[in-house]
Amino acid sequence: MKKIFGLFSIFAILATGCTKSSINEDVNSEDASASPVTHRGCASQEVLESQLKADPTLAGRMEAIESFTANYVANNAAARLIAGGIIEIPVVVNVVYKTAAQNISDAQIATQIAVLNADFAATNADVASIPTIFQGVKAGNTNIRFVLNQTRRVATTKTSFTTNDGMKKASGGGVAPLSPTTKLNLWTCNLSNGILGYAQFPGGASTTDGVVILFSAFGVTTAGAPYNKGRTATHEVGHWLNLRHIWGDATCGNDQVGDTPLHTGANYGCPAAGIKSSCTGTPVMMTMNYMDYTDDLCMYMFSAGQKTRMNATFAIGGPRNSFAQP
Numbered sequence: 001m002k003k004i005f006g007l008f009s010i011f012a013i014l015a016t017g018c019t020k021s022s023i024n025e026d027v028n029s030e031d032a033s034a035s036p037v038t039h040r041g042c043a044s045q046e047v048l049e050s051q052l053k054a055d056p057t058l059a060g061r062m063e064a065i066e067s068f069t070a071n072y073v074a075n076n077a078a079a080r081l082i083a084g085g086i087i088e089i090p091v092v093v094n095v096v097y098k099t100a101a102q103n104i105s106d107a108q109i110a111t112q113i114a115v116l117n118a119d120f121a122a123t124n125a126d127v128a129s130i131p132t133i134f135q136g137v138k139a140g141n142t143n144i145r146f147v148l149n150q151t152r153r154v155a156t157t158k159t160s161f162t163t164n165d166g167m168k169k170a171s172g173g174g175v176a177p178l179s180p181t182t183k184l185n186l187w188t189c190n191l192s193n194g195i196l197g198y199a200q201f202p203g204g205a206s207t208t209d210g211v212v213i214l215f216s217a218f219g220v221t222t223a224g225a226p227y228n229k230g231r232t233a234t235h236e237v238g239h240w241l242n243l244r245h246i247w248g249d250a251t252c253g254n255d256q257v258g259d260t261p262l263h264t265g266a267n268y269g270c271p272a273a274g275i276k277s278s279c280t281g282t283p284v285m286m287t288m289n290y291m292d293y294t295d296d297l298c299m300y301m302f303s304a305g306q307k308t309r310m311n312a313t314f315a316i317g318g319p320r321n322s323f324a325q326p
Protein backbone atom coordinates (compact mmCIF):
# COMPACT_ATOMS: atom_id res chain seq x y z
CA MET A 1 0.00 0.00 0.00
CA LYS A 2 2.66 2.40 1.11
CA LYS A 3 4.73 1.54 -1.92
CA ILE A 4 1.88 2.24 -4.29
CA PHE A 5 1.17 5.55 -2.63
CA GLY A 6 4.83 6.52 -2.73
CA LEU A 7 5.19 5.65 -6.41
CA PHE A 8 2.10 7.68 -7.06
CA SER A 9 3.63 10.70 -5.34
CA ILE A 10 6.83 10.48 -7.41
CA PHE A 11 4.73 10.37 -10.56
CA ALA A 12 2.55 13.18 -9.31
CA ILE A 13 5.68 15.30 -8.91
CA LEU A 14 6.75 14.35 -12.43
CA ALA A 15 3.37 15.13 -13.87
CA THR A 16 2.76 18.48 -12.24
CA GLY A 17 6.14 19.96 -13.02
CA CYS A 18 6.99 23.45 -12.05
CA THR A 19 4.50 25.97 -10.90
CA LYS A 20 4.50 28.81 -13.34
CA SER A 21 4.47 32.31 -11.95
CA SER A 22 3.06 35.38 -13.55
CA ILE A 23 5.26 37.50 -11.34
CA ASN A 24 8.07 38.92 -13.40
CA GLU A 25 10.90 39.29 -10.94
CA ASP A 26 13.45 41.86 -11.78
CA VAL A 27 16.74 40.37 -10.71
CA ASN A 28 18.63 39.52 -13.89
CA SER A 29 15.99 41.30 -15.87
CA GLU A 30 17.84 40.83 -19.14
CA ASP A 31 17.16 37.13 -18.83
CA ALA A 32 13.58 37.68 -17.80
CA SER A 33 12.88 39.75 -20.88
CA ALA A 34 14.72 37.41 -23.22
CA SER A 35 12.46 34.42 -22.81
CA PRO A 36 9.17 33.50 -21.18
CA VAL A 37 10.96 31.23 -18.73
CA THR A 38 9.28 29.30 -16.00
CA HIS A 39 9.70 30.86 -12.62
CA ARG A 40 13.29 31.12 -11.46
CA GLY A 41 12.52 29.23 -8.32
CA CYS A 42 11.59 25.97 -9.95
CA ALA A 43 15.13 24.89 -10.64
CA SER A 44 15.50 22.08 -8.09
CA GLN A 45 12.25 20.53 -9.17
CA GLU A 46 13.10 20.87 -12.87
CA VAL A 47 16.46 19.25 -12.34
CA LEU A 48 14.82 16.41 -10.45
CA GLU A 49 12.37 15.90 -13.29
CA SER A 50 15.08 15.68 -15.92
CA GLN A 51 17.16 13.36 -13.72
CA LEU A 52 14.11 11.11 -13.25
CA LYS A 53 13.71 10.95 -17.04
CA ALA A 54 17.41 10.33 -17.71
CA ASP A 55 17.94 7.69 -15.00
CA PRO A 56 15.25 5.00 -14.81
CA THR A 57 16.63 3.77 -11.49
CA LEU A 58 16.35 7.11 -9.66
CA ALA A 59 12.60 6.93 -9.04
CA GLY A 60 13.09 3.59 -7.30
CA ARG A 61 15.86 4.94 -5.08
CA MET A 62 13.79 7.97 -4.17
CA GLU A 63 10.82 5.72 -3.51
CA ALA A 64 12.90 3.68 -1.06
CA ILE A 65 13.97 6.91 0.67
CA GLU A 66 10.34 7.96 0.89
CA SER A 67 9.34 4.66 2.54
CA PHE A 68 12.32 4.87 4.87
CA THR A 69 11.37 8.42 5.83
CA ALA A 70 7.73 7.54 6.44
CA ASN A 71 8.87 4.67 8.66
CA TYR A 72 11.29 6.95 10.53
CA VAL A 73 8.58 9.53 11.12
CA ALA A 74 6.15 6.87 12.29
CA ASN A 75 8.58 5.04 14.58
CA ASN A 76 10.81 7.92 15.61
CA ALA A 77 13.96 5.84 15.05
CA ALA A 78 17.10 7.27 16.58
CA ALA A 79 19.15 9.50 14.31
CA ARG A 80 22.89 8.91 14.28
CA LEU A 81 24.40 11.93 15.95
CA ILE A 82 27.86 13.06 16.88
CA ALA A 83 28.76 14.04 20.44
CA GLY A 84 26.39 16.58 21.92
CA GLY A 85 23.54 15.30 19.77
CA ILE A 86 24.60 17.51 16.91
CA ILE A 87 25.16 16.52 13.30
CA GLU A 88 28.10 18.58 12.12
CA ILE A 89 28.44 18.78 8.35
CA PRO A 90 31.74 19.80 6.74
CA VAL A 91 31.07 22.23 3.91
CA VAL A 92 33.20 22.66 0.80
CA VAL A 93 32.54 25.93 -1.01
CA ASN A 94 33.41 25.82 -4.72
CA VAL A 95 33.69 29.35 -6.09
CA VAL A 96 33.50 29.12 -9.88
CA TYR A 97 34.09 32.59 -11.25
CA LYS A 98 34.72 34.53 -14.43
CA THR A 99 34.46 38.06 -13.05
CA ALA A 100 35.83 39.59 -9.87
CA ALA A 101 32.31 40.01 -8.52
CA GLN A 102 31.69 36.27 -8.94
CA ASN A 103 34.88 35.51 -7.01
CA ILE A 104 33.15 36.23 -3.73
CA SER A 105 35.22 36.97 -0.67
CA ASP A 106 35.99 34.71 2.26
CA ALA A 107 34.02 37.17 4.39
CA GLN A 108 30.93 36.72 2.21
CA ILE A 109 31.33 32.93 2.42
CA ALA A 110 31.55 33.22 6.21
CA THR A 111 28.23 35.09 6.31
CA GLN A 112 26.56 32.21 4.45
CA ILE A 113 27.83 29.60 6.88
CA ALA A 114 26.64 31.82 9.73
CA VAL A 115 23.16 32.15 8.21
CA LEU A 116 22.87 28.39 7.72
CA ASN A 117 23.89 27.81 11.33
CA ALA A 118 21.48 30.40 12.67
CA ASP A 119 18.55 29.20 10.55
CA PHE A 120 19.08 25.49 11.27
CA ALA A 121 19.51 26.18 15.00
CA ALA A 122 16.57 28.62 15.08
CA THR A 123 18.83 31.26 16.55
CA ASN A 124 18.10 33.65 13.66
CA ALA A 125 17.00 37.04 14.97
CA ASP A 126 13.71 36.95 13.06
CA VAL A 127 12.59 33.73 14.76
CA ALA A 128 10.81 36.20 17.07
CA SER A 129 8.53 37.07 14.14
CA ILE A 130 6.98 33.59 13.95
CA PRO A 131 3.23 34.18 14.39
CA THR A 132 1.43 32.79 17.43
CA ILE A 133 -0.51 30.27 15.35
CA PHE A 134 2.74 28.58 14.31
CA GLN A 135 4.57 28.76 17.64
CA GLY A 136 3.44 25.25 18.47
CA VAL A 137 4.92 23.69 15.34
CA LYS A 138 8.20 25.57 14.99
CA ALA A 139 11.25 23.35 14.61
CA GLY A 140 13.54 24.95 17.15
CA ASN A 141 17.08 23.65 16.82
CA THR A 142 17.34 21.03 14.06
CA ASN A 143 20.66 19.91 15.58
CA ILE A 144 22.29 20.26 12.17
CA ARG A 145 25.41 22.43 12.08
CA PHE A 146 27.67 23.49 9.23
CA VAL A 147 31.43 23.99 9.39
CA LEU A 148 33.45 25.44 6.55
CA ASN A 149 35.92 22.73 5.56
CA GLN A 150 37.57 24.42 2.62
CA THR A 151 37.05 26.93 -0.14
CA ARG A 152 38.16 26.11 -3.66
CA ARG A 153 38.41 28.88 -6.22
CA VAL A 154 38.17 27.90 -9.87
CA ALA A 155 38.42 30.37 -12.74
CA THR A 156 36.11 29.59 -15.65
CA THR A 157 35.61 30.87 -19.18
CA LYS A 158 31.85 30.34 -18.85
CA THR A 159 29.85 33.53 -18.65
CA SER A 160 27.04 31.69 -16.89
CA PHE A 161 25.79 28.21 -16.10
CA THR A 162 22.44 26.51 -16.44
CA THR A 163 20.93 23.77 -14.29
CA ASN A 164 22.70 21.04 -16.30
CA ASP A 165 25.48 20.83 -13.69
CA GLY A 166 28.36 22.27 -15.76
CA MET A 167 29.77 23.91 -12.63
CA LYS A 168 30.13 20.45 -11.09
CA LYS A 169 32.63 19.11 -13.63
CA ALA A 170 35.89 20.26 -15.17
CA SER A 171 34.56 19.45 -18.66
CA GLY A 172 31.69 21.85 -18.04
CA GLY A 173 33.92 24.70 -16.90
CA GLY A 174 33.58 23.88 -13.23
CA VAL A 175 34.96 21.52 -10.62
CA ALA A 176 33.88 18.09 -9.38
CA PRO A 177 32.62 17.81 -5.79
CA LEU A 178 35.14 16.98 -3.08
CA SER A 179 34.23 13.94 -0.93
CA PRO A 180 30.53 14.29 -1.72
CA THR A 181 29.44 11.43 0.53
CA THR A 182 30.89 13.06 3.64
CA LYS A 183 31.00 16.78 2.77
CA LEU A 184 28.28 19.11 1.60
CA ASN A 185 29.52 20.75 -1.59
CA LEU A 186 28.21 24.21 -2.35
CA TRP A 187 28.94 25.79 -5.72
CA THR A 188 28.63 29.51 -6.21
CA CYS A 189 28.73 30.82 -9.76
CA ASN A 190 26.73 32.87 -12.23
CA LEU A 191 23.45 31.25 -13.25
CA SER A 192 21.37 32.15 -16.28
CA ASN A 193 17.61 32.50 -16.57
CA GLY A 194 17.19 34.28 -13.24
CA ILE A 195 17.82 31.10 -11.26
CA LEU A 196 18.81 31.73 -7.64
CA GLY A 197 19.94 28.23 -6.89
CA TYR A 198 19.17 24.55 -7.06
CA ALA A 199 19.81 21.47 -5.01
CA GLN A 200 20.05 17.76 -5.62
CA PHE A 201 17.62 15.72 -3.53
CA PRO A 202 18.80 12.65 -1.61
CA GLY A 203 19.02 9.64 -3.93
CA GLY A 204 20.84 11.38 -6.78
CA ALA A 205 24.31 10.57 -8.06
CA SER A 206 27.12 11.55 -5.69
CA THR A 207 29.08 13.03 -8.64
CA THR A 208 26.52 15.84 -8.82
CA ASP A 209 25.49 15.97 -5.17
CA GLY A 210 25.26 19.32 -3.43
CA VAL A 211 23.78 22.77 -3.80
CA VAL A 212 24.34 25.55 -6.34
CA ILE A 213 23.76 29.21 -5.45
CA LEU A 214 23.92 32.31 -7.61
CA PHE A 215 26.94 34.37 -6.52
CA SER A 216 24.82 37.44 -5.70
CA ALA A 217 22.49 35.37 -3.52
CA PHE A 218 25.29 33.62 -1.63
CA GLY A 219 25.58 34.90 1.92
CA VAL A 220 24.56 38.25 3.24
CA THR A 221 25.39 40.52 0.34
CA THR A 222 25.06 44.18 -0.43
CA ALA A 223 23.59 43.28 -3.83
CA GLY A 224 20.87 40.93 -4.91
CA ALA A 225 17.96 42.18 -2.79
CA PRO A 226 15.47 40.74 -1.94
CA TYR A 227 17.57 37.55 -2.02
CA ASN A 228 20.55 38.92 -0.13
CA LYS A 229 20.11 37.45 3.35
CA GLY A 230 21.45 33.99 2.68
CA ARG A 231 18.09 32.24 2.64
CA THR A 232 18.52 30.74 -0.82
CA ALA A 233 21.08 28.39 0.74
CA THR A 234 18.77 27.65 3.67
CA HIS A 235 16.01 26.74 1.20
CA GLU A 236 18.31 24.67 -1.03
CA VAL A 237 19.93 22.80 1.87
CA GLY A 238 16.35 22.04 2.94
CA HIS A 239 15.87 20.31 -0.44
CA TRP A 240 19.25 18.59 -0.07
CA LEU A 241 17.87 17.17 3.20
CA ASN A 242 14.74 15.94 1.42
CA LEU A 243 12.32 18.81 2.03
CA ARG A 244 9.79 19.57 -0.68
CA HIS A 245 8.29 22.95 -1.41
CA ILE A 246 5.63 23.74 1.16
CA TRP A 247 2.89 23.81 -1.51
CA GLY A 248 3.89 20.32 -2.66
CA ASP A 249 4.64 21.57 -6.20
CA ALA A 250 0.97 21.39 -7.08
CA THR A 251 -2.14 23.37 -6.25
CA CYS A 252 -2.84 22.44 -2.63
CA GLY A 253 -0.21 19.72 -3.04
CA ASN A 254 1.36 17.48 -0.40
CA ASP A 255 4.83 18.28 0.94
CA GLN A 256 4.86 15.00 2.94
CA VAL A 257 5.07 17.00 6.18
CA GLY A 258 2.15 16.71 8.58
CA ASP A 259 2.40 20.00 10.46
CA THR A 260 2.75 22.38 7.51
CA PRO A 261 -0.58 23.72 6.25
CA LEU A 262 -1.89 23.26 2.73
CA HIS A 263 -0.82 26.11 0.46
CA THR A 264 -2.66 27.10 -2.68
CA GLY A 265 0.69 27.51 -4.40
CA ALA A 266 3.97 29.32 -3.98
CA ASN A 267 3.89 32.68 -2.20
CA TYR A 268 6.17 35.52 -3.26
CA GLY A 269 7.36 38.80 -1.83
CA CYS A 270 6.33 39.49 1.72
CA PRO A 271 2.74 38.32 2.22
CA ALA A 272 0.44 39.89 4.79
CA ALA A 273 0.14 38.04 8.09
CA GLY A 274 -2.66 35.48 8.29
CA ILE A 275 -3.33 34.99 4.59
CA LYS A 276 -5.32 31.83 4.01
CA SER A 277 -5.06 29.17 1.37
CA SER A 278 -8.02 28.26 -0.82
CA CYS A 279 -7.41 24.58 -0.06
CA THR A 280 -9.62 22.29 2.02
CA GLY A 281 -10.24 23.97 5.38
CA THR A 282 -8.73 27.27 4.13
CA PRO A 283 -5.83 27.10 6.61
CA VAL A 284 -3.61 30.10 7.26
CA MET A 285 -0.51 29.63 5.11
CA MET A 286 2.95 29.34 6.66
CA THR A 287 4.40 31.87 4.21
CA MET A 288 7.40 32.45 6.48
CA ASN A 289 8.56 28.87 5.99
CA TYR A 290 11.95 28.50 4.31
CA MET A 291 10.40 26.14 1.79
CA ASP A 292 8.03 28.76 0.37
CA TYR A 293 9.20 31.31 -2.25
CA THR A 294 8.94 34.50 -0.22
CA ASP A 295 11.70 37.10 0.06
CA ASP A 296 14.70 36.37 2.25
CA LEU A 297 13.50 38.81 4.90
CA CYS A 298 10.09 37.14 5.04
CA MET A 299 11.12 33.50 5.56
CA TYR A 300 12.33 32.50 9.01
CA MET A 301 11.19 29.05 10.10
CA PHE A 302 11.21 25.32 9.55
CA SER A 303 8.42 23.31 11.14
CA ALA A 304 8.92 20.47 13.63
CA GLY A 305 7.76 18.02 10.98
CA GLN A 306 10.35 19.35 8.54
CA LYS A 307 13.02 18.93 11.21
CA THR A 308 12.02 15.28 11.69
CA ARG A 309 12.07 14.70 7.94
CA MET A 310 15.55 16.24 7.63
CA ASN A 311 16.86 14.27 10.61
CA ALA A 312 15.50 11.08 9.03
CA THR A 313 18.06 11.44 6.25
CA PHE A 314 20.89 11.01 8.80
CA ALA A 315 19.52 7.94 10.55
CA ILE A 316 21.15 4.56 10.04
CA GLY A 317 19.89 3.45 6.65
CA GLY A 318 19.05 7.03 5.70
CA PRO A 319 20.39 8.64 2.52
CA ARG A 320 22.61 11.15 4.36
CA ASN A 321 23.84 8.83 7.11
CA SER A 322 27.39 9.02 5.72
CA PHE A 323 27.43 12.69 6.82
CA ALA A 324 26.60 11.81 10.41
CA GLN A 325 29.40 9.47 11.39
CA PRO A 326 30.45 9.78 15.04
Ligand code: ARG
Nearest residue numbers: 041044197231232294295296
Ligand atom coordinates in the same frame (compact mmCIF):
# COMPACT_ATOMS: atom_id res chain seq x y z
N1 ARG B 1 13.36 28.89 -5.60
C1 ARG B 1 14.67 28.46 -5.50
C2 ARG B 1 14.59 26.93 -5.61
O1 ARG B 1 13.61 26.30 -5.41
C3 ARG B 1 15.15 29.15 -4.30
C4 ARG B 1 14.22 30.10 -3.68
C5 ARG B 1 14.91 30.88 -2.70
N2 ARG B 1 14.09 31.91 -2.14
C6 ARG B 1 14.61 32.92 -1.46
N3 ARG B 1 13.86 33.83 -0.92
N4 ARG B 1 15.90 33.04 -1.34
O2 ARG B 1 15.45 26.23 -6.00
Ligand code: ZN
Nearest residue numbers: 041044235245
Ligand atom coordinates in the same frame (compact mmCIF):
# COMPACT_ATOMS: atom_id res chain seq x y z
ZN1 ZN C 1 13.06 25.12 -4.08
Ligand code: CA
Nearest residue numbers: 255257260261
Ligand atom coordinates in the same frame (compact mmCIF):
# COMPACT_ATOMS: atom_id res chain seq x y z
CA1 CA D 1 1.93 19.65 4.84
